[in-house]
Amino acid sequence: MPRSSTGSQIETLIQLLARVPGLGPRSARRAALHLIKKKDALLGPLAEAMAEAHAAVKVCSTCGNVDTRDPCSICADERRDASTVIVVEDVADLWALERAGAANAMYHVLGGVLSPLDGIGPEELNIRSLVGRVEAGGVDELIVAVNATVEGQTTAHYIMDQVGDLGVKVTRLAHGVPVGGELDYLDDGTLSAALRSRTAF
Amino acid sequence: MPRSSTGSQIETLIQLLARVPGLGPRSARRAALHLIKKKDALLGPLAEAMAEAHAAVKVCSTCGNVDTRDPCSICADERRDASTVIVVEDVADLWALERAGAANAMYHVLGGVLSPLDGIGPEELNIRSLVGRVEAGGVDELIVAVNATVEGQTTAHYIMDQVGDLGVKVTRLAHGVPVGGELDYLDDGTLSAALRSRTAF
Incomplete structure (x- = not known):
């Protein structure tokens, strides 16, 4: 997009959005436009949520989980x-x-x-x-x-x-047929493993 | 995801990301995790870009374009x-x-x-x-x-x-065959329109 047709803040937003997994250059433009249209309902809150997450997120020094506390809520959970x-x-x-x-x-x-x-x-x-x-x-x-x-x-x-x-x-973890899976679509390795590890009915 | 396993800031970020077009609940989690991993390279700059876009974006009162100025860069372009x-x-x-x-x-x-x-x-x-x-x-x-x-x-x-x-x-705009398009895959309406509007070779 030529620089002349949009402000540099919009351009920067599109370029950064394109680096989010699941969005490409094309869908980043679509996402940016949607965010701009929902300026106060989505763009503002999302900017704030990102800033807060950026400030709060820590890596748990015990287990390597990401959380807003260290030790993380899982490591700290006594139950x-x-x-x-x-x-x-x-x-x-x-x-x-x-x-x-x-x-x-x-x-x-x-x-x-x-x-x-x-x-x-x-x-x-x-x-x-x-x-x-x-x-x-x-x-x-x-x-x-x-x-x-x-x-x-x-x-x-x-x-x-x-x-x-x-x-x-x-x-x-056990190998086997996924729950709801159809045998016809399974690979040979999984089928063999499921047969070897068969359980009593 | 149970509330206990992640901090509320991460949870909020995922919920807002899921409302961005192109991302669903599942890819929003993936995107959030990627952003958290690239905290300083992507999450921080993106939060800032969104806040700046939120503050700067205006709708052009002449043409309805979105830009960071009003009249927009297109309406203001004398060339x-x-x-x-x-x-x-x-x-x-x-x-x-x-x-x-x-x-x-x-x-x-x-x-x-x-x-x-x-x-x-x-x-x-x-x-x-x-x-x-x-x-x-x-x-x-x-x-x-x-x-x-x-x-x-x-x-x-x-x-x-x-x-x-x-x-x-x-x-x-003219109707016709898209550049690079194959006739075989075109609908009847487009083919008829392209035939009617045929041009000299």
């Missing part, structure tokens, strides 16, 4: 079972597990997976702090809930190696 | 041909025409199209101010660049009625 720690790749995975309400346990966010090609070794991930938490005692079970990708499984094995001698039980 | 006014439905259409660099003319933004079922009559659109601009003199041609929909064409006819006696030339 949770502190003897079980779920190890996830990313905060998004933690949020997904919390949404599912699947566990009443603690978490540990690795911040990624081992990927030598991308230059991500053990030092780039929060593995040392995980080993520290296990060594400090009180953890009975580590549930390694990394993605079922090659990198995820490599990371899981590396963690197993690191904590293997510390007397903690290490488990991982 | 433009003020005798030609392109009538568009929305600011997005104005931006599209400006991006294409298709014209060196003035614009008039209607703010929508006539749609009795949605309760949008002539009074809800900037039609009176358009007639006023024509009556004030200096406008030789109105190019009605509304969408090729039923509502758009109805609006075009209504505008034609309103300015018909004022001695201004009223034109509309």
Whole structure:
């Protein structure tokens, strides 16, 4: 868009919006226009919410979750079972597990997976702090809930190696047919895994 | 997401992001997480850009464009041909025409199209101010660049009625095959129109 046709503040807004995941250059323009039209109902509150989040957000020094307090609300929650720690790749995975309400346990966010090609070794991930938490005692079970990708499984094995001698039980998520999934559309690996891990009816 | 697992500032940010067009509840969470991870590189600047846009944006009292000045940069541009006014439905259409660099003319933004079922009559659109601009003199041609929909064409006819006696030339965009388009995928109406308006080779 030629500079002459819009003010520089609008131009800056479009350029920054285009860097938000889910928005491209085209949808950023559409979003900017919508925000400008809803100036007081949306643009103003959103600007304020972003400024507040920017000021308030912290990374939990125990588990790596993002929250507005440190230790985060999960680590500080005494009703949770502190003897079980779920190890996830990313905060998004933690949020997904919390949404599912699947566990009443603690978490540990690795911040990624081992990927030598991308230059991500053990030092780039929060593995040392995980080993520290296990060594400090009180953890009975580590549930390694990394993605079922090659990198995820490599990371899981590396963690197993690191904590293997510390007397903690290490488990991982079950493979199988997704609930509501159709067999016809599943890949061979998942089908084989589901068959191997079949359960009594 | 249960309230306990994230701070209220993060929750507010996600809820507001979900109202941005192009983002839904799911991608709003993803976007919020990305913004939080890039706290200083993206979240901070975006908050600032939004606050600045909120403070600076004005609607041009002449043409209805949004800009940070009134009259807008287009209306204030003396190198433009003020005798030609392109009538568009929305600011997005104005931006599209400006991006294409298709014209060196003035614009008039209607703010929508006539749609009795949605309760949008002539009074809800900037039609009176358009007639006023024509009556004030200096406008030789109105190019009605509304969408090729039923509502758009109805609006075009209504505008034609309103300015018909004022001695201004009223034109509309040509129908035809989009540049780069394949005949096979075009609808019958477009094909017929392209055939009727065929030009010498």
